[in-house]
Structure formats: structure tokens, C-alpha cells
Amino acid sequence: METTLNVEGLQVNYGNVQALKGISFKVPKGKIVSLIGANGAGKTTTLKAISGNCKSAGVVVFNNHPITNKESFQLVAEGLIHCPEGRGVFPNLTVMENLQLGIVGRHSAKANFNKNLEECFVLFPRLKERINQIAGTLSGGEQQMLAIARALIGEPELLLLDEPSLGLAPLVVKLIFEIIVRINKDKGVTVLLVEQNAKQALKISNYAYVLETGKILLEGTGADLLNNDDVKKIYLGEH
Amino acid sequence: MNEFIQHTINGLALGSIYALVALGYTMVFGVLQLINFAHGDIFMVGSFVGLYFIRWFMPNVEPSLLTTIIVILVAMVGSATVGVIIEKFAYRPLRKAPRINILITAIGVSLLLEYGGQLIFGASPQFFPDILPRKQIDLGGAIYLDSNQVTIFLVSFVLMLVLQFLVFKTQFGRAMRAISHSLETANLIGINVNKVILITFIIGSSLAGAAGVLYGVAYPKIDPLLGLLPGLKAFIAAVLGGIGNVTGAVIGAILLGLSETYVAGYISSTYRDALAFLILILVLLLRPAGLLGTKKIEKV
Numbered sequence: 445m446e447t448t449l450n451v452e453g454l455q456v457n458y459g460n461v462q463a464l465k466g467i468s469f470k471v472p473k474g475k476i477v478s479l480i481g482a483n484g485a486g487k488t489t490t491l492k493a494i495s496g497n498c499k500s501a502g503v504v505v506f507n508n509h510p511i512t513n514k515e516s517f518q519l520v521a522e523g524l525i526h527c528p529e530g531r532g533v534f535p536n537l538t539v540m541e542n543l544q545l546g547i548v549g550r551h552s553a554k555a556n557f558n559k560n561l562e563e564c565f566v567l568f569p570r571l572k573e574r575i576n577q578i579a580g581t582l583s584g585g586e587q588q589m590l591a592i593a594r595a596l597i598g599e600p601e602l603l604l605l606d607e608p609s610l611g612l613a614p615l616v617v618k619l620i621f622e623i624i625v626r627i628n629k630d631k632g633v634t635v636l637l638v639e640q641n642a643k644q645a646l647k648i649s650n651y652a653y654v655l656e657t658g659k660i661l662l663e664g665t666g667a668d669l670l671n672n673d674d675v676k677k678i679y680l681g682e683h
Numbered sequence: 684m685n686e687f688i689q690h691t692i693n694g695l696a697l698g699s700i701y702a703l704v705a706l707g708y709t710m711v712f713g714v715l716q717l718i719n720f721a722h723g724d725i726f727m728v729g730s731f732v733g734l735y736f737i738r739w740f741m742p743n744v745e746p747s748l749l750t751t752i753i754v755i756l757v758a759m760v761g762s763a764t765v766g767v768i769i770e771k772f773a774y775r776p777l778r779k780a781p782r783i784n785i786l787i788t789a790i791g792v793s794l795l796l797e798y799g800g801q802l803i804f805g806a807s808p809q810f811f812p813d814i815l816p817r818k819q820i821d822l823g824g825a826i827y828l829d830s831n832q833v834t835i836f837l838v839s840f841v842l843m844l845v846l847q848f849l850v851f852k853t854q855f856g857r858a859m860r861a862i863s864h865s866l867e868t869a870n871l872i873g874i875n876v877n878k879v880i881l882i883t884f885i886i887g888s889s890l891a892g893a894a895g896v897l898y899g900v901a902y903p904k905i906d907p908l909l910g911l912l913p914g915l916k917a918f919i920a921a922v923l924g925g926i927g928n929v930t931g932a933v934i935g936a937i938l939l940g941l942s943e944t945y946v947a948g949y950i951s952s953t954y955r956d957a958l959a960f961l962i963l964i965l966v967l968l969l970r971p972a973g974l975l976g977t978k979k980i981e982k983v
């Protein structure tokens with residue numbers, strides 16, 4: 445099976461704090477892989493290191509060529525698109541302007557902008573209604589949808605999703621996870637998902653890794669981990 | 684009443700020059716949260732590039748609007764070049780350094796340009812040649828519109844329209860506004876941040892260069908410290924409008940130009956320069972974010 449992303453011995457230091465202590469994992473093409481773990485485990489750091497947003501040591505291979513410490517905009521140009529944690533939209537720009545920035549570094553997607561925009565409106569009809577609204581006036585869930593839509597406009601080969609369900613109402617969380625599945629199934633986008641919401645993430649993942657203070661503790665298929673006793677106890681709150 | 688109209692015309696002309704300079708301050712602040720102290724000196728460079736271009740390449744040229752526009756374009760290129768050099772070699776290496784380092788560097792660059800300018804051009808004022816036919820249009824009732832003023836209105840209006848288009852209708856403008864919200868997120872979604880910052884310097888500096896020539900045409904004695912006072916006033920105009928806000932900079936500058944002219948006309952020209960500082964103090968006390976500024980700026 446083709447491997448879209450292969451990470452080996454990834455290390456990140458913030459000053460003399462080691463946030464990632466050499467982690468290794470793979471994301472096969474066309475799959476959803478998730479990285480679950482508590483707050484502060486190093487999930488965001490992992491995504492940032494992969495997408496060229498923080499200095500790292502180790503090897504990251506994307507589509508069979510090494511990309512360690514390449515600049516973020518170069519990676520976006522190759523289709524490695526990072527959908528950031530929290531309010532990753534620009535609240536001072538309109539919804540449309542945010543979406544237009546989805547192709548800012550992704551030259552190959554420029555010609556398909558209108559087609560991709562229509563597809564996004566199918567996934568997120570609410571964005572269409574609010575297209576000229578200032579993004580800062582959207583609800584939290586709508587902002588998350590906008591952030592995902594902006595990433596999709598760039599036609600990602602690999603989508604890095606950082607806690608898309610964070611701080612959202614349960615119904616919206618459900619919707620967001622359904623959409624991640626559709627992005628993966630219908631559009632064939634490979635997804636590396638980072639979540640604290642372990643249950644939902646594991647349900648939709650082909651494979652998953654459990655990250656704890658900068659190290660990978662466990663790995664397995666989503667179904668395996670859902671039934672793992674340690675995972676149940678620590679991450680799913682079951683006894 | 685006629686006197687008031689005359690003052691208003693003069694104030695608008697002065698305000699337009701301030702606006703061209705204030706735009707550079709506000710745009711650079713938007714992307715780097717940096718008060719580019721060297722910006723007033725980039726304005727001065729524009730004046731001198733214009734002056735030397737005329738001396739060397741068109742010493743006997745007929746004054747005309749076309750001549751003026753050519754000189755303005757050359758000065759824009761000259762100032763933009765200096766802006767690019769400053770950004771690449773002075774500010775870019777400090778991108779990740781503490782804010783205070785880049786601020787001190789900006790002051791250093793400003794001093795370098797001022798005293799480097801004195802070294803190259805000499806400290807004494809030089810006469811800026813007549814490149815515009817001196818004409819006064821009589822609007823009746825002792826109100827006059829000077830050919831300088833017409834040119835200032837024309838040039839600044841066109842430049843501001845172009846700028847408005849760049850900032851609000853192009854991918855560059857969206858990227859610039861995205862960076863002004865969060866450089867980190869902008870970088871993360873694939874904006875080539877250094878490129879956008881560089882273009883911002885090019886645009887801001889070239890507007891200052893154009894203003895430098897317009898200033899030379901209106902007040903034809905220039906020296907290397909020329910940028911100090913207009914630079915400071917344009918900065919105050921940007922703060923008045925809400926630093927970081929492009930529309931605010933223009934409004935702040937027009938308000939400042941008008942109030943200076945009214946104060947000079949109705950009270951005394953002695954107070955003209957003090958007025959800008961009074962406005963600065965009032966803004967900082969009463970509305971630190973400026974007229975159109977957002978709250979976010981206050982914490983800076």
C-alpha cells in the first residue's frame with residue numbers, strides 16, 4: 445500500500461523542554477489516521493512539525509520525498525494542507541476572502557476554484573448563506589466549517605486536521621466528524637486527524653496512535669483501540 | 684467663508700501628502716506590528732531621488748504634468764528600492780527576535796538614512812527644481828487653486844485608488860490583511876509571509892517616494908532631515924485613524940492636514956507643529972485604538 449506520510453524519529457524541542465521525543469508513524473494513502481492524546485501531549489506540535497511550522501529533527505517523508513524542515517508554503521504547494529487548531533480563520537476577512545486564501549499557496553488548485561467552491565457549499569450549505577459575512581461574526585462551529593472548507597479549496601493530498609471538534613456543541617461535533625468521513629470517502633483525501641475526543645476519532649479512523657507526553661504509547665486500528673482496556677480507562681472515561 | 688474654503692483646499696493638499704506617507708506606516712505596522720521609524724526618511728529619499736534624477740537626466744526639461752509624473756515614478760522606484768533593502772537586511776533577520784530589537788533597529792536605520800543623507804547630499808537645503816508649470820486657477824472670490832495642489836490631488840487620488848484595489852480586491856491584499864491578524868496562521872495556511880511583507884514595503888515605500896516629490900514641488904527646499912517632521916506627523920495621522928487600518932490612515936491624515944491649516948490660518952502658524960502632538964496625546968488618552976481602529980491593537 446502506498447504511504448502518503450511517513451514519520452520517523454520526529455523530535456521537537458521548545459527551549460530545553462522536549463515536546464516530541466522521537467515519534468514514528470505512518471499515514472497510508474486514502475486512509476484516516478488519528479493521533480489521540482490528552483492536552484499537552486504534543487499533538488499540535490506533531491502537526492506543526494510536519495507542515496513546516498516548527499523546527500524539528502527526524503525524518504518526514506511525504507509522497508516518497510523527504511520534507512523535513514521545508515517551509516510551510518512550499519508544502520502547501522505540494523498539497524500538504526494544515527487546518528489549524530481553534531479559530532484558524534481570519535476574523536477580519538469575509539467568508540469568501542477566507543476561502544479565496546485556500547488557494548494562496550496552492551497553484552495547481554487555482555483553475556478549479558469555482559468548482560471546489562461549489563463542492564464546499566454542498567458540504568457546508570451554511571457557508572454559502574454567509575459568504576459575504578465577516579468571518580469573526582460566525583459561530584464557533586461555522587468558523588470550524590470555514591477552516592475545513594478553506595483547506596479543501598486547496599485540494600489537499602494530505603489534510604492535517606487539528607482538533608476540529610474542540611469547543612463545539614455535540615450536534616456540531618457529530619456533523620464535523622461526518623464531514624471528515626465524506627471528505628475521505630467521496631474525495632479520497634488522506635487525513636491525519638488529531639483529537640482529544642478519542643471516541644469519535646477512533647470510530648472513523650482506519651488506524652490510530654495514542655500520544656502521551658511526546659511519546660507514542662499505543663497504536664492499532666480504530667476498532668482495536670476502542671476495545672483496548674487502557675484506552676477505555678484513560679481516554680474514553682469508561683471503567 | 685471664502686477664507687475658510689481657501690484654508691480647506693490648502694489643508695486637503697497637505698493632508699493628501701500626509702496620507703501617502705501615513706499609508707506606509709499603517710501597512711507596515713499591520714504586517715509586522717512595527718513602527719517603521721525609517722519611513723519618514725524613505726519619504727526624504729524619494730525627494731532626493733527626484734531631485735537628482737531631474738539634475739542628471741532632465742536638467743533643461745520643460746515644466747509639465749508629464750514631467751512631474753515621470754519624476755514621481757522614478758522616485759517611487761528609488762524609495763521602493765531603499766524600502767526593500769531595509770526590509771531584507773535590517774528587519775527580516777530579526778523576525779523572530781524580541782520586538783524591542785527591531786524597534787531599535789528601525790531607529791538606527793532612520794539615523795543612518797538621515798546622517799548618511801547629509802554625508803552624500805550635504806546638510807544644507809537644496810532647491811527642488813520647478814517641474815510643474817506654476818499656475819493659479821482663480822476660483823473667484825479670492826480663492827485660488829494652485830497647480831501644485833491640483834497635481835497633489837490628482838496623484839494621491841489615483842495612488843489611493845490603486846492601493847484600495849490592491850488591499851481589498853487582490854490575493855496580495857487578502858494575504859496582507861490575514862498576516863495583520865495572525866502571522867502564524869497566515870504562514871500555516873501557505874501564505875509566503877516574507878514575500879507579502881516585502882511587497883508591503885514596496886508599496887508603502889513607493890507611496891512615500893511619490894509624496895516626497897509632491898512635497899518638493901509644493902515646498903521646494905529639501906534637505907536630508909526633511910523626513911523628520913512630515914514623517915512624525917504622518918505617523919500621528921496613522922495613529923489618529925487607527926494604526927493598521929488603511930482607510931483610517933487616509934482619514935487621519937486629511938483631518939490632520941485640515942486642522943493644521945485651520946490653526947495656522949485662524950490662530951497662529953506657531954502652533955501648527957504643536958497641534959499634531961496635541962492630537963497624538965489626545966488620541967492616546969481618549970481613544971488609543973484610533974478612529975477606525977479595533978480594540979485588538981491596544982495591547983500592542
Ligand SMILES: Nc1ncnc2c1ncn2[C@@H]1O[C@H](COP(=O)(O)OP(=O)(O)O)[C@@H](O)[C@H]1O
Nearest residue numbers: 458461463481482483484485486487488489490
Ligand atoms: N510555542 C511553545 N513554546 C514552548 N512550549 C510549547 C510551545 N507550544 C507547545 N509547547 C509545549 O509543548 C507541549 C506539547 O504541546 P502541544 O503540541 O500544543 O500539545 P497538544 O496539542 O497535544 O495539546 C506542551 O507541554 C506545551 O506546553
Ligand SMILES: [Mg+2]
Nearest residue numbers: 487488489529
Ligand atoms: Mg493542540
